[in-house]
Amino acid sequence: PKKIKIENDRVDKKAKKRKQDEVRGNLWKGEVADGKKKAKKEPEEKWKWWEEERATDGSKWRFLEHKGPVMAAPYEPLPSKVRFFYDGKQMKLGPEAEEVATFFAKMLDHEYTTKDAFRKNFFKDWRKEMTSEEKSKITDLKKCNFNEMGEYFKAQSEARKAMTKDDKLKIKVENERLLQEYGFCIMDNHKERIANFRIEPPGLFRGRGDHPKMGMLKRRIRPEDIIINCSKDSKHPKPPPGTKWKELRHDNKVTWLVSWTENIQGSIKYIMLNPSSRIKGEKDWQKYETARNLKKCVDRLRNQYREDWKSKEMRIRQRAVALYFIDKLALRAGNEKEEGESADTVGCCSLRVEHINLYPEKDGQEFVVEFDFLGKDSIRYYNKVPVEKRVFKNLQLFMENKQPEDDLFDRLNTSILNKHLQELMDGLTAKVFRTYNASITLQQQLKELTSPDENLPAKILSYNRANRAVAILCNHQRAPPKTFEKSMQNLQTKVSHYVDMIGLLRHPLGLVRWDVEVADSFPYSPRAVETKKKAVERLEEQLMKLEVQATDREENKQIALGTSKLNYLDPRISVAWCKKWGIPIEKIYNKTQREKFAWAIDMAEDDYEF
DNA sequence: ATTTATACTTAGGACGCACGTT
DNA sequence: AACGTGCGTCCTAAGTATAAAT
Numbered sequence: 170p171k172k173i174k175i176e177n178d179r180v181d182k183k184a185k186k187r188k189q190d191e192v193r194g195n196l197w198k199g200e201v202a203d204g205k206k207k208a209k210k211e212p213e214e215k216w217k218w219w220e221e222e223r224a225t226d227g228s229k230w231r232f233l234e235h236k237g238p239v240m241a242a243p244y245e246p247l248p249s250k251v252r253f254f255y256d257g258k259q260m261k262l263g264p265e266a267e268e269v270a271t272f273f274a275k276m277l278d279h280e281y282t283t284k285d286a287f288r289k290n291f292f293k294d295w296r297k298e299m300t301s302e303e304k305s306k307i308t309d310l311k312k313c314n315f316n317e318m319g320e321y322f323k324a325q326s327e328a329r330k331a332m333t334k335d336d337k338l339k340i341k342v343e344n345e346r347l348l349q350e351y352g353f354c355i356m357d358n359h360k361e362r363i364a365n366f367r368i369e370p371p372g373l374f375r376g377r378g379d380h381p382k383m384g385m386l387k388r389r390i391r392p393e394d395i396i397i398n399c400s401k402d403s404k405h406p407k408p409p410p411g412t413k414w415k416e417l418r419h420d421n422k423v424t425w426l427v428s429w430t431e432n433i434q435g436s437i438k439y440i441m442l443n444p445s446s447r448i449k450g451e452k453d454w455q456k457y458e459t460a461r462n463l464k465k466c467v468d469r470l471r472n473q474y475r476e477d478w479k480s481k482e483m484r485i486r487q488r489a490v491a492l493y494f495i496d497k498l499a500l501r502a503g504n505e506k507e508e509g510e511s512a513d514t515v516g517c518c519s520l521r522v523e524h525i526n527l528y529p530e531k532d533g534q535e536f537v538v539e540f541d542f543l544g545k546d547s548i549r550y551y552n553k554v555p556v557e558k559r560v561f562k563n564l565q566l567f568m569e570n571k572q573p574e575d576d577l578f579d580r581l582n583t584s585i586l587n588k589h590l591q592e593l594m595d596g597l598t599a600k601v602f603r604t605y606n607a608s609i610t611l612q613q614q615l616k617e618l619t620s621p622d623e624n625l626p627a628k629i630l631s632y633n634r635a636n637r638a639v640a641i642l643c644n645h646q647r648a649p650p651k652t653f654e655k656s657m658q659n660l661q662t663k664v665s666h667y668v669d670m671i672g673l674l675r676h677p678l679g680l681v682r683w684d685v686e687v688a689d690s691f692p693y694s695p696r697a698v699e700t701k702k703k704a705v706e707r708l709e710e711q712l713m714k715l716e717v718q719a720t721d722r723e724e725n726k727q728i729a730l731g732t733s734k735l736n737y738l739d740p741r742i743s744v745a746w747c748k749k750w751g752i753p754i755e756k757i758y759n760k761t762q763r764e765k766f767a768w769a770i771d772m773a774e775d776d777y778e779f
Numbered sequence: 780a781t782t783t784a785t786a787c788t789t790a791g792g793a794c795g796c797a798c799g800t801t
Numbered sequence: 802a803a804c805g806t807g808c809g810t811c812c813t814a815a816g817t818a819t820a821a822a823t
Contacts, residue, residue, distance in 0.1 A: 377790090377791080377815070423785090424787080425787090428786095433814095436815095437784085439786075439787080504818080511815075516816080544816095545815060548791080583817075600817060652805085652807090655806095735790095759809070760809090
């Protein structure tokens with residue numbers, strides 16, 4: 170595999186030395202025992218992996234030791250007072266059938282338990298867990314009454330909420346212990362955080378959107394399903410007593426520690442490291458370097474695909490138009506999906522004729538393409554865009570003699586497209602355009618929106634607006650928060666409250682209302698005037714802050730900023746912006762994000778350019 | 780050329796908790 | 802102390818991409 174050599178790849182000799190000095194194996198002994206106090210008091214110097222050289226042989230690590238996954242808690246049968254009824258008659262279920270029944274009972278309040286597909290899939294899978302006796306009795310889901318179960322779980326969760334502080338603390342301590350024991354691994358002399366060290370518990374599958382497999386039973390994972398990956402010379406994780414792992418593997422060409430095959434789609438699930446880890450960070454850094462490489466040649470590429478719109482070969486024209494969409498609209502590549510295996514969603518290459526409408530003229534604009542389709546996670550993409558005449562004509566051509574459900578780009582798929590892109594630039598794939606366009610947009614928007622003399626909240630509003638421009642480009646949506654309207658109203662109430670107060674203060678008579686002390690000194694003593702002035706200033710600043718907050722929130726109603734911040738925006742752009750304007754980085758990145766982007770925070774200066 | 784397997788990134792929503800407000 | 806709410810964390814589904822198998 171090709172490695173993109175990163176520029177400015179300084180090698181810090183001292184860092185190298187430090188690394189060798191660090192002792193391996195302090196993880197499972199000593200440290201945990203003498204408590205976290207020590208670790209907290211003198212946090213071991215943060216490892217700057219970005220100052221070290223990277224492996225060039227395709228190996229991902231040299232040493233890997235971990236404790237294996239945390240298995241899902243075993244099923245606890247219901248107390249006998251909680252009954253299940255079939256066709257009005259009480260019925261005691263065996264533990265297997267009962268467990269699956271509880272999954273359904275826990276979802277009773279959800280709308281999807283009313284959906285045909287959900288019920289059908291659930292019932293089919295549930296029956297597989299029944300004894301032959303149960304199976305012969307229980308033949309109709311409609312006759313099943315899970316209400317007592319459902320109530321029981323509701324009560325349980327109420328009880329959990331109502332627990333004493335002490336009991337809550339106990340749980341917290343136990344979680345912390347689990348984290349300390351299983352949440353870290355040793356990779357190449359460093360203790361690194363694991364992202365998801367728990368095996369996914371069994372339950373009913375609920376895909377996103379109109380998923381054909383909704384309601385199916387996601388089965389319990391046993392040690393016998395699990396593959397462990399670690400160093401040969403490490404202390405191997407032990408399977409729970411009386412069980413065996415499926416396999417113990419020592420593959421340092423991959424980054425995962427644990428894997429298993431999930432039964433719904435038959436896909437493999439992995440346990441991997443946290444985004445703050447070296448192995449994820451390097452990859453992330455490299456991703457942005459590839460996007461920066463695209464920046465260097467994007468003009469050439471754009472000229473190229475514009476030329477290709479005229480090609481006499483249909484496949485080349487399709488490739489060129491698709492690439493234009495991917496570039497201009499930041500569409501995803503659009504791999505083909507097996508029909509009936511998941512929700513019907515598309516990306517660029519898998520667009521169908523039914524997903525676009527062509528308007529030679531619309532709303533005073535020429536050659537408008539209207540997109541309307543469900544993308545990843547069944548999020549709707551709706552957009553009307555004027556395109557160049559040639560693109561428009563090509564689209565008409567591609568749609569000729571086709572049915573709505575036919576592929577728009579019938580001579581193209583992501584594999585063909587990526588092969589082409591690979592020839593144009595080393596490391597280039599379709600998704601790089603999303604990264605590139607997102608990052609360059611942030612940089613441009615920040616330049617445009619930041620005004621030097623604005624105060625801190627206003628600058629942050631500008632940042633959020635730049636961030637928002639990217640989120641809109643990438644179509645990162647969210648469901649409006651349930652409490653949105655109300656919290657917006659609250660904010661407005663506060664605002665008018667401040668406006669009133671300021672009004673009163675500004676008016677001399679307002680003194681009577683405002684503050685007894687000042688009122689007493691009526692008419693104005695110099696001190697009172699000064700105090701009043703200060704108070705007005707303070708109030709006005711708070712008002713400003715509130716107004717900014719209100720604006721920001723309103724504009725953000727249906728837009729999710731997190732995804733682009735975490736996955737598309739070169740963090741060095743944000744770091745540089747913060748440094749340039751003296752904004753504390755904490756205003757932009759929370760703790761987790763600062764950990765993930767530690768490399769960028771350490772590296773980028775105020776003049777960094779993407 | 781097409782399908783399958785694998786590994787990894789990207790994604791939105793649920794949930795719970797800290798924190799400010801009443 | 803009770804409340805509520807906004808944020809961060811967790812969860813895991815759903816994508817992209819590539820290599821290997823057919």
